[in-house]
Amino acid sequence: MFSNKDSFKKSFLKRLESMCGKGFEESTRRDQYFTLGNMVREYISSKWIDTNELYRAENKKQVYYLSIEFLLGRLLCQNLLNLGIKEVVEEGLAELNIQLNEIEECESDPALGNGGLGRLAACFLDSLATLNLPGHGYGLRYKHGLFDQKIVDGYQVELPEQWLRHGNVWEVRKPDQAVEVSFWGRIESSYEGNSLIFKHVGEQKVLAVPYDMPVVGYQVDTVNTLRLWNAEPASFGPNQDVLSYKRDTEAITDFLYPDDTHDEGKILRLKQQYFLVSSSLQSIIQSFKKENSNIRELHHYVAIHINDTHPALAIPELMRILVDIEGLTWNEAWHVTTNTVSYTNHTILAEALEKWPIYLFKPLLPRIYMIIEEINERFCAELWDRYPGEWQRIEHMAIIAHGLVKMAHLAIVGSNSINGVAKIHSDILKNREMKSFYDVYPEKFNNKTNGITHRRWLLKANPELTNLIKETIGEDWVKQPEKLIDLKRHVYHPSVKEQFAQVKRKRKEILAKKIAEKNGILVDIDSIFDVQVKRLHAYKRQLLNVLHIMYLYNRIKEDPNYVIQPRTFIFGAKASPTYYYAKKVIKLIHSLADKVNNDPRVSQVIKVVFMENYRVSLAEDIFPAADVSEQISTASKEASGTGNMKFMMNGALTVGTLDGANIEIMEEIGKDNIFTFGLTAQEVLKYEENGRYRSMEYYHHDLRIRQVINQLTNGFFSEDEGEFESIADSLLVQNDQYFVLRDFASYIDIQEKVGIAYQNREKWLEQALINVSHSGFFSSDRTISQYADGIWNIEPLGVKM
Structure with missing residues (x-):
């Protein structure tokens, strides 16, 4: 039924009538989705049965x-892609005046x-x-x-x-x-x-x-x-x-x-x-x-x-x-x-x-x-x-x-076996957090740096970039993602850079349209799309990002001569229902967005967007559109991160601490192609050991910090001056557990460098392509091969198509 578009169309229409009890003209998109889904699952079934029988026999x-x-x-489009029948289905549906992406929207x-x-x-x-x-x-x-x-x-x-x-x-x-x-x-x-x-x-x-x-x-x-x-x-x-x-x-x-x-x-x-x-x-x-x-x-x-x-x-x-x-x-x-x-x-x-x-x-x-x-x-x-x-x-x-x-x-x-999920994380487990167990069982501890599947985060999420890479270096990398490194030979080629710029612009247009539809905010496609999407937690430091935007707001308002590269700050995150602090940060982001987006002057150069209900399907629109990837957790606290890898694979440059897999990303692409800042893990751990960090000193000695913290409690954001008092208290009264104020100046400095770097369009495109070319190392295929060989002792079975 998937051998060609005509066979598919015939099977699809017949199945729709038998399943839904109605003709095609009366069918809804949901009817069409369930019809197609059932057809695909039936197509999968024979392979599924054969796989289980093979495992029993072997x-x-x-x-x-x-x-x-x-x-x-x-799963619909991912399964079509993996089965190699997506093109046939798209062509068949198109002749019925159906867009596959419209059917996919029916899937939760x-x-x-x-x-x-x-x-x-x-x-x-x-x-x-x-x-x-x-x-x-x-x-x-x-x-x-x-x-x-x-x-x-x-x-x-x-x-x-x-x-x-x-x-x-x-x-x-x-x-x-x-x-x-x-x-x-x-x-x-x-x-x-x-x-x-x-x-x-x-x-x-x-x-x-x-x-x-x-x-x-x-x-x-x-x-x-x-x-x-x-x-x-x-x-x-x-x-x-x-x-x-x-x-x-x-x-x-x-x-x-x-x-x-x-x-x-x-x-x-x-x-x-x-x-x-x-x-x-x-x-x-x-x-x-x-x-x-x-x-x-x-x-x-x-x-x-x-x-x-x-x-x-x-x-x-x-x-x-x-x-x-x-x-x-x-x-x-x-x-x-x-x-x-x-x-x-x-x-x-x-x-x-x-x-x-x-x-x-x-x-x-x-x-x-x-x-x-x-x-x-x-x-x-x-x-x-x-x-x-x-x-x-x-x-x-x-x-x-x-x-x-x-x-x-x-x-x-x-x-x-006990494994960490990035080199620095595994080292911290062995040398600090679980040292007493490592001393007893050194043979059990090992590292397996995380990875992501490029089949979803590149092939499915970014077909335009996928096609550009195929046209440039062929298709071997699709099954051997480490061969993405072959793209590095082409990063300085003018036509490759220009095509990549067009791909990025198209993906930014797609996301901008979604922002306009969902949030009612018009964003500048030519601005830097600066993105932080992940679970909301204090150690991931969305607050540091917010304080930086507050600083920019103040600077723009106070200095009529201040020039900034236009930037759109995009957030997406869920806070645990009982996590009071995290929910307050979400409210703060929205209060800041109201200030920024409604200010006639400030909104000309920066916008703040919070994308509701962050999830995988939304992430597939966000990652390909990003210019800057915010990976700013307190060093030593993020075990690995995988969002950093998804951004990298789609040509965003990382602004990050030397934490988790950020370090291995830097080792892959070189220090010149990533923007690092802040305390190192060793410095954080030393502060925690000696207890000598005093956040109040930064409040008193940095006017920029004092201004933004005061704005949390002086009615700048809300008639209720106590609305964000708990956030201010976390920084001052509770001594800033995650060193937000300690890294604040360093973060402002690196963000200024990002703005300057983005103005050199040719260099930025080269750096973005270098990130893409090195992202094959962070494929989950590499990670799983290491688990299979080093921990599970399992071997491949079955025959490739």
Whole structure:
């Protein structure tokens, strides 16, 4: 049905009539989307079945990637692109007076993630399939995801993310493969012969029903699986409060990251995490046992990777299955478990390294708590042998201490590999944050610098740039992204530079049109599009960007002779619903935008735009249009970043601290092609160690800082002078935890250099093309190959098309 446009048209019209019960003339865009989606999924099915049969026949090692988030983005056009049928479909639809992009607008972004963690997982799945590697994702089928962001009077308002209200054309429900997950109850022990048997009594069971989604590799036959678990009632007891049980059960997969301010929310988050790992491990072991009889060989056939600490309960859950169900001894089970599980750390921020209160954990997961206690006892005994008498060291490293279960410690002790996601991040883990564990397990620690899939962030998001690169260096780079470096030979060629300038201008026009439609703001296409889009968090320092814009506003208003390269500042970010500070920063951005955009003089040279409800589909319009990429986190705090790579791949120049993957970007492209500023990671860590930073000194000694901070509280932005007092307090009273004021002057200086550099059009275009040519290193194909070889020990299967 996709062999040519005529065959496609005929199949499309016939399928639309049979599915929708109406003729083409009466059909809506949504009817057309679901018709096309079903056709594509059916086309994928044979490859999907063949891939699974191949994996069973080969019976080689497979990896299962457990993640609380998978931020996939829309799948229709990506699947068409990967299958190699996008052109046929576009031509066929065009003859029916349908634009493919109009149909795509009917597809909701799957609400299965929030930020970089989930987008990385999605890129990894794409690369696994494209490289013919046997690897699958396991996650949760959130009904509502995080939230839809609406801006009302400058404030963020959260609405339910109704991504499933029209169904999900890509999923296949598999009720025959459902498993039960147990919560609450108590554990009874007894002896059977010489064996101690544990029985879970009085538990509450929840049914985990899998919904499978195909993961299509790029122009290969491999179709892997993303399995998402949905929580449903298992059974109703005679004395059970049916409504309460149903409500509690369905809440498990209702929202991503439920509010954990109170104990009820903490319990729900912990339920989510155990529900994910228990259902996933039961499924994985059932699959393993169909082809293998010896459970002691599990680690030779299965690699389980935990993406951050959220799935760390996979370790005690695997121990539970191996000991309680499969009958292995503790030592046998521990050998299998530690050789099966590997762990990626994504942060050094203390608040992100999960710790669960025992008083909540133990009643909810009684057997799992017993197992973690045993793991902790044995680990502490090993430490005692190594460090006799060093109680403080052992207390610091313990998995259970001070009434808390420490998930990062559990993940380290129970896995065979711990990796950071950029060189500097991995070094900080080894030499500072996890040094005590590195001293014990140096062989476990390694680095795997993050990557992104160029199939979405270049081929799909920026077809104009894709075509320019193909015309310039051929098409080998599409399957071997490292060959993008061949573009470097052409960056000084006048016609290549001019064509790139035209591509960038077109993408800026597309984004400007969207800004006009959504925000009612007309922006200057010839201005610098200066973009900061990412999750809103204090360490990512959107505030530093805002204070710089406030400084520019003041300078323009006060100095009639001040000349500035016109610039459009574009923001996009969601703030966690309970993150008061972050939501205040969003309000501040909007208050600043009102000032700037409505000032007759200032608005001639700068504009401020906040793009509502930042998500993957919106990001695909933003990255290709950007001139400047803001990567300004406090050095040492951003583990890697992947937005920096997406901007780079689309020819934006980075303004960044020496943090995360920014450092490796600089090493690739050279110091002359990136704008760096601010404290180094070592300087930040030294300040934190000696406590000698005094933010108030910068307030008193820099008039520019004093002016912008005073404007936060003197009614400049709001009749309510207390509106932004908490932001001012974070900088002065709380001593500016993320060194915004310390880096302020350096940031202003580098931004002035950016404005000057942009005026040299030829040089700027060369620098942009140099960024594009070096971006192949940051492909997730490279990252996944390193995981496959260095951690999972899996090999490609299948035959390329």
